[in-house]
Amino acid sequence: MDSLIPLFVIIPLGIAFLIPLIWKLIPSVFKYLPATGILFLLVLAFYILIANGNETLIYKVGGWEPVKNVPIGIHLVVDGLAASMLIIINLIGFLAGIYAIPYMKKFTGENYFFVLFSLMVAGMNGVVITGDLFNMFVFLEISVISSYALVAFGSSKDELEASFKYQVLGGIASLLILFALAITYWYTSTLNMSDISHLLKQAPVNKVTIFIQLFLIAGFGLKAALIPFHAWLPDAHSSAPSPISAMLSGVLIKAIGIYALLRLFFNMFRVTYEISIIITLIGVLSMVIGVILAIGQWDMKRLFAYHSISQMGYVIMAAGIAMIILAKGGNRNIAILSLTGGLFHMFNHSVFKGLLFLNAGSVEYATGTRNLKDLGGLSEVLPVTSATSLGASLSISGIPPFNGFFSKLIIIIAAIEGRFYFLALLAVIVSIITLASFMKVQRYAFLDKLKKGGSNIKEVPFLMCFSMIILVILCLVMSLMAIPGIRETFLMPAVNSLISLKM
Amino acid sequence: MLNYILCFVLFLVGLYGVLTRKNIIKIIIGLCIMEYSLNLFFIMIGYIKGGVAPIVDLSSSQNVKYVDPLPQAIVLTAIVIGLATTALLLAIAIKLYKKYKTFDIDKINNLKG
């Protein structure tokens, strides 16, 4: 089992470099290669989570054993949180890869698209399985550079400008992260994450660690598009081709932004009170400002992109509440509950935000426009798209029995029990405003009267419908994860790797 | 100590270039200056007084001090990453010029809101 861990990186990289060599020989089959590889990895990730949920698998690359208890070489570490993130990345990667097969027929240069897509998935897989700081930086750069090229794929005016803004801000973020890494190496002279956590346990919390943590918040906050670092997100996520928007908003901002923040702040550094106040404040601001900016949008994908900021604010606020309670030495169970809600909401958001972006792509494929003022009455001509879009909209607004309701409920209950009444009230108000903006989308796009010339719009091809139907079924099935029996197998290993459940 | 502060000043010079210049090529040059300053900073961390280059030479005497080789490997990788970022930025800049006929970033704001 241990030796299968590098396959998560080998298989997408191998497919990415195989396609330019053989795409002329098998011109219609090479599009299915990335999806097949990612399906195999999805099954493997599921097996790893179910077979050993709470244990940690460690794999030493190159076979370098530790010398006198000092680790040398790169270790690949898969624990509960990494296994859950692997499932989400490969799931959305597989479904977006299937969706892209008919969608990309409208673009030229399809073989480059699948090469970059496989590279992006390889990079994201690498970020979550590695246990070494600089290795994480290298895989982060691989996935982020592929996403810069994918955002600019169609070469229209909007896409190029959005990609340029994304690249400059992303480049500054990577440099800030590298600077924090350099100071960490200077302070501890090792790069292994578990070794650094042992060394920092013995040293008191001092100015150097707070300096490093502030730079890490700035760098990873720019990658995860939290307020005030969000300026690139609406342009980049709305101008990209739709399967790429689903991948960017569904997994990229989580795997390289939120996952890295949680891993470094819970496992590597010790939680301090000042940093946790900063994180909670950023979370609350993202939640509120994201949804206020989202209501006034008339472009469908831009509205969804602003909602991504708001939902990520939920996750960061829940993590911040857990950190405040741990730093002040309060009731551990409330911290565990809050972090459970935050992680559950992160997984749910991948599923329903991916579905929303795929719906927007279907609308654009069928009608050619994304502006809400030009659309109307699409529920008669696009039945699958409008049904799945209704499911996703109810899910993001938090209506039972969809999965968004349960995760938001857990976060609000944890906030009330920890006596953060104002934060719970803000969470409820933001949820109501989210419901209002999605009712606006449903009314203008799907429920009005059909405009002129609209009767010759056909339903989208079968492979695109397949992805959307599977995602909406998952929206309903994932709400079962809140039941105590199933929760122990699927959700608690992730929480256990950040805050240890026994103690 | 002075050399680390000068590295940080170089980083701030690059950041000033990215923030205040209006020409796209000057923004890209500012980003490159920031990368150079970080590579320099990383190399200077590994220096030990009186150390030699970390290559094993069997004919020399024992107890010779080597400088830290790990930052050197890290900086090699970071230079390659910087190269890839710069190449992609320049390709996007060329295509932007073809579409908008100008390099001025004030005139390239089609996306608003």
Place this chain on the structure above:
Amino acid sequence: MKGMTSIVKKVSALISGLVFLYGCYIIFHGHLTPGGGFAGGTIIAGSFILLIIANGIQYFRLKKEKEESSLAEGAGILFFLLFAAGGLLLTAHVFFRNFLPYGTPGNLLSAGVIPLYNIFVGIEVAAGLLSIFLAFVIYKKED
């Protein structure tokens, strides 16, 4: 873009062979002296780019050149990956393991599989940089 004067053309034709040889030297001795795959690959790419700039782009059939160098880049990295994965399959089930015999340190044929890694990385970097340069030049030519 026309070429440069005939002095530049003759001198660059003489020098680029030497530059290519120097790049190969840096790649092959990567485990003994500083350098290795990436630095040597950049120098080899430099020798090709020198020829193209000195002689002008009307002189070459650039589209065919670009396709071949893209192919070389893909092949280089694929063989690298195969050798790395070979450690996984053949011996000890460890990825990236050094599975060819070591020699005595200081010889040219030593250190297991590292010289082979250097060669493949050198091919891949040279082909990659040449592809980037050709992509820029072809774009200007079709303006």
